[in-house]
Amino acid sequence: MAGPYPEVQGGGSLILAWQVRNRRVLVVGGGDVAAGRILNLLNADALLTIIAPLPLHPEIQYRLTTHASRVAHIPRKFEPSDLDDPSIAMVLTAVDDPEASTRIYTLCKEKRIPVNVADVPPECDFYFGSTHRDGPLQIMVSTNGNGPKLASLVRKQIARSLPPNIGDAIAKVGQLRKKLRRIAPTQQEGPKRMQWMSKVCETWSFQELCDMTDEDMEALLGFYGPNAVPSLQQLRYGEQPDTFGYDGSFGWSCVI
Known part of the structure; x- marks a missing residue:
């Protein structure tokens, strides 16, 4: 019989958005797989040290430039002393040498450095899933190391189902949240901020969020105090939400 709470499904991974901005990442390898890893890391604003003999993959050479x-x-x-740098946040290996990869993995475990050995799931503290990117939006599909190609196919199907302007909409919501934090910065305001932002996202369409200007944002923030959310049309035509009216003075009054 089903319990009152969600059922536990073991065997998964804890999917996180790992912030590596301005942190040092060691990449061992200079081929095609390493090139893909390097692009992912640069997208996350990491600092990279690549250890690999010449020649390098053309894309990696391009990134160096x-x-x-x-x-x-x-x-x-790679040499064991490469791990002596205390600023290393993670290590990625992508070399065609299983023994060397396992050696690096073992050394990283001894030093408690998170490590990913390409195409060897048992020697990975974390996986690279198939990722869809649209501006600030990132969606990762992981098969927990079972089927990378299937992850790519699922990711493409998800991407096709998304509105084409969703990235722009999210960017505008992010701008609005920053403005809201400036007028309601305290921790006590946190629950109300979250609730009000949820109302905005549920009330406005993706296209309306995309079309939102700075002037619209400033006007919309005026409704935060009474916890109301007008439509974009109401906002631009000076109309008020059904439950609130503005009496022309400072503050708000209820409409009876």
Whole structure:
């Protein structure tokens, strides 16, 4: 019989958005897989050290040129001393040498550094899923190491079902949240901020959120105090939500 709470489904991973902005990540390998990892890390604003003999994959060489301030290259094979840097936040290996990969994995475990060994799920503290990106929106599909190609197919199907303007809508919501925090910054306001922002997202369509201007945001924030959310049309034509009316003075009055 089903219980009163969601059923526990073991065997999964804890999917997180790992913030590596301005943190040092060590990438061992200079081929195609390493190039993909490097792009993911640069998208997350990480600082990279690549350890790999020459020649490098053309894409990696390109990143070294275009992102010289964030990407360093050591042109040799991995050495255990490469892990002595205390600022290393994680290690990724993508080399065609199982013994070398396992050795790096073992050293990382000894130093308690999170590590991912490409295509060897048992030697991974975390996985790279198939990711869809649209501005601030990121959606990751993970098969927990069972089927990377299937993850890619599922991700593409999800992406096709999304509104084409959802990334822009999310960006505008982010701007509105920042403005809201400036007028209601205290921790005590947290629950009300969350509730009001939820109302905005539920009341306005994706297109209306995309069309929201700075002037619209400032006007909309005037409804935060009474915890009301007008439609975009009401906002622009000076109309009020059904349950509130503005009497022309400072503050709000209820309509009877």
